[in-house]
Amino acid sequence: MDGTEEHEPMDELTDALRETLAVFDGSGEPRTTTEVAERLELGRRSVYARLERLAERDQLRTKRVGASARVWWLPPEGDSTEAAGDRQRHGTPRSGLEAEIKRISDGFFAVDDEWRLSYYNDVAAEMIDEDVADPLGARLWDVAPGLVDTPFETTYRTAMKRQKPNSVEAYFPPLEGWYRDIVHPSKSGLSVYFTDITERKIRERTLERYERIVETVDDGIYVLDGDGRFAFVNDTFASMTGYDRDELLGARATLVFDERSRTPRSELDAGSRRVAVTEESLYGADGESVPVESRLDRLELANGEAGRVGVVRDVTDRVEDERELERQREQLAAVTSLGEVANGIVHAIIGQPTREDVETTVCEHLADSESYLFAWIGDVGAATRTVNVRAEAGVEGYLDDVTISVDPDDERSWGPTGRALRRGEVQTMQRLGDEPRYDPWRDRARDYGVRSSAAIPITHEGALYGVLNVYAERPNAFEGPEGHRITQLGDIIGHAIAATERKRALLGDDLVELEFWIRDVGSAFDVPTETAGTITFDHTIPIGDGELLVYGTATPDAIETVRGLAGALPGPTDITLHTEATPTGFELRVTDPPILSAVASRNGYVDDAVIEDGDYRVTIHLAPSVDVQRVVETVESASPDAELRCHRQIIRPADDPRPIQRRLAADLTDRQHAVLSAAYYAGFFEWPRETSGTELAESLDIAPPTLHQHLRTAELKVLESLFSAPEEPANRS
Structure with a gap:
């Protein structure tokens, strides 16, 4: 460091090095590292590193003093013709930094302790009012009125008052640009370096605008470095994952992305695709996943690495809609x-x-x-x-x-x-x-x-x-x-x-026969009249929804019992008596009557049912496949007084007198059988008719056209059975 090498141009020095160099006034007065650190209000280690770099670039001189101390100084420079001319134009620098100041592309000016302009370079001349004939020696606020009442003036005065370096960044209207000023005070005045940072500010403003856009969009945005670690995430992305931003930055992408969805990324990294779009799952801090659409692109990072930028959109609603x-x-x-x-x-x-x-x-x-x-x-x-x-x-x-x-x-x-x-x-x-x-x-x-x-x-x-x-x-x-x-x-x-x-119950030879008795049926059903005479229940026809039509006869002394029994049965009842005949016929429409409803629900039929001397006896036949126990439980539940007197397997006798009736009944549907049976027992086929079609339809709760449709169909089946060729009789051995 003999001083023979030309100094490194100041425009290649960083702001930090310029700030440090400005502490020295060029008088050759040495300063210790501690003194420079106190002036800059920085740590000794950082300041020492700066001073070493300035010494290496031949900007400062240094020597060791004592066992472990070192001093630094900036020696005065000799005058030259060029410097003399420059001094004539802009004054003499207080610090003797003329050789250095000439080389810098930034602005520089100096004022004394009374704010009189003592030096300015060509760059600084642009800020001086053109109407001022001789700026040197004039007050700074007069030659550069654009500085008045600005952050620049405030910073200058603060540095002068406190005798500590300061800096400021602000917009300077006269030069229509942004400037950064580094201010170094001394007892004799103030030295100011200023740099046009307009381009940097424009870049920062643009970057800030982009960041604001990135932070306000509804999509998650992230940047990965060359190692696949998060270098940037916006708030939306962090919110989608449930992690804090600090938890994501520096973490690998596999923290939230499934490693299995790597094909588009691999193609992107290999350069075979410019932009990749993929659907994948984003896993949150709670372990739950969210379906997302990721749009990926390559990104050249500042360090020369090839990173990746991704835009992530929550497609839960779309996926749910598709599903x-x-x-x-x-x-x-x-x-x-x-x-x-x-x-x-x-x-x-x-x-x-x-x-x-x-x-x-x-x-x-x-x-x-x-x-x-x-x-x-x-x-x-x-x-x-x-x-x-x-x-x-x-x-x-x-x-x-x-x-x-x-x-x-x-x-x-x-x-x-x-x-x-x-x-x-x-x-x-x-x-x-x-x-x-x-x-x-x-x-x-x-x-x-x-x-x-x-x-x-x-x-x-x-x-x-x-x-x-x-x-x-x-x-x-x-x-x-x-x-x-x-x-x-x-x-x-x-x-x-x-x-x-x-x-099966109608045509099968094997049957189950059950016989129930209810003694003193009047008491069992709370019949208000004394039970007398004989009542027979000849035919029971299910008509749907738990309703049954019951046709029977009663001796004259049992008519009041029939009426009383009809009124005592649960659910709505409707009774019609035909008193012109002996014994009296009756038609009883009831809902869920005990025993009869249980038999009807299991497609059995009543073989014999009679009330005689106050006791009710009913014999029913069921198919062998019917759950007999359930039928018994249903009857006993509906009629606690019912007593099962007989339960046996029987074989229908070979001379059963009703095989044709049973065959016809088996060929008809439930509704057809109900309509045809009701029509027959109600006297619809008598002449003159005992019951009209309208009355019959009302009793069955169907429309007259529906009644006649079922009747015609049932009649056709009966006639077909009558006139068709007979089947071979079954072997009843």
Whole structure:
């Protein structure tokens, strides 16, 4: 450092080095590191590093003093012709820094302790008022009035007063630009370096504007460095993840992005794609994921690395809309398919000879459809209160080792099957993974791909035959129209089972016979009159909704008993007496009468029913497949005074006098049989008619055109049975 090398140009020095160099006045007076640090109000270590750099660039001289101290100084420079000319134009620098000041591209001026301008360079000359003839020696505020009442004046005066370096950045209207001033006071005055920072301010303003835009957009924005770490995130992105901004900055992108969705990023990094758009999951601090659309682009960073900028948009609503649309498409297809399946079931089960055939056919049709995985039908064992599997199709082993109860205290009854049987209502599980009540069967359902299920009670005319279970691999499969449509299967199957049992009871040789007695029926039903005479119940016709038409006769002394009994029965009743005949005929319309309703609901028929000497005796026949215990429980529950006197298996006698009647009844539908029977017993076919078509329609609660339609259809079936070729008689050996 012999001073022979030319000084490094000042415009290549940083603001920090200029600030440090300005502490020295060029008089050659040495200063210690501590003194310079106190002037700059900085730490000794930082100041020492600055001084070393200035010494290395031959801007300062330095030497060691004592064992561990060092001093620094700026020696005076000799005059030159160029410097002399410059001094004549702009004055002599107080500090003897003329050689250095000449080289700088920034502005510089100096004032004495009375604010008189003692020096200014060519750059600083631009701020001087053109009307001032001789600026040197004039007060700064007069030659540069644009400084008055500005942050610049405030900073200058503060530095002069406190004798501490200062700096300021502000807009200077006379030069129409932004400037940064570094102010260095001394006892003799003030030295000011100022730099045009307009371009920097424009860049900062532009960057600030971009940052404001980035922070206010609804999308999340982030920047990754070359190592895949977050270098920038906006508030929206941080909010989407649930992490604080400080937690994200410096963290790897895999903190919130799934590593499996790397294909678009890899293509982007390889340069094969300019912009990549991908849908992926964004994982938050709470562990939950959000579906997002990411738009990625390469970004050249300041350090030369290739980073990446990403714009992330929450597409939860769009994904949900797409899922809902897809679900609706699936449901529409399922409803259409279910309609076809239901029609196929109706056609397939018509004429099935047994209940088992009906149930197997239903399960097979559902399992063969594209909308459902498998199906099964079960009923309840009276003794065990657990569900027995009657038919299944579509899967093997699903019900192995599975116990389903109807006992409400047993957790195995909490699933849809148990609830459907207990409540008699359709029960669905739309998302098995979210249903705690399905815990006992969850693992098994997951193994078979089940996402939703429906348990549909099989009923007809108030009788519960069992439950149909249907399973789908779609969540929410049994909502809306699909759920409504599949619910109807319970009624369809119930009607078919009832028809098979009714036909079996009418045509089968094997029967179950039950005989009930109610002693002193007047007391049992609170009949207000004394029971006397004989009352026979000849024909019972179910007409729907628990209502029955009962045709019978009564001896004259039993007419008041008939009236009293009709008034004492639960539910609305309507009685018509035909007193012109002996014994008196009557037509009784009742709702859910004890014993009769239980028999009708199980498609049995009354073989004999009579009230004689105050006691009621009724004999009923049921098909062997009927749950007799349930019939008995129903009767005893409705009529606690009823006593089961006989329960036996019988074989219909070969000389049964009513085979044709039973065959015709079996060929008719329930409604056709009810209409035809009611018309016959009400005297509709007598001449003159005892009951008109309108009266008959009213008694059946149907419109007259509907009555005549059913009558014509039933009459046609009767005539076809009469005139068609006879079937070969069955072998009754």
